[in-house]
Amino acid sequence: MPEVIPVCHCGNLAKLNTSWSNDNPGMRFFRCKKFGSRFRKPCQFFSWFDPPLTPHSRIVLLGLLKKVRTLEGARKRERRTWLLVLVIVTVLLFLKA
């Protein structure tokens, strides 16, 4: 955690967030809680917390993120398949009884 939390333009303590974009994977940044156009008086305060990634670190991180997302997708599909098998077996047992 940061030792010093910056105060944004509107006087609030900035919030620490993490970016998961392809350009800045895993990079933390401070942003006002009123950042964005959905607020009537938005605050544009934005400041990076982490130093920039080296090109190699960025490539490694993106590769790992891609693997994690692929495995999560496979796990979801597997869970759906097992749930379907469970429903079919339950229905078959119910019809047989």
Ligand SMILES: [Zn+2]
């Ligand atoms: Zn602000």
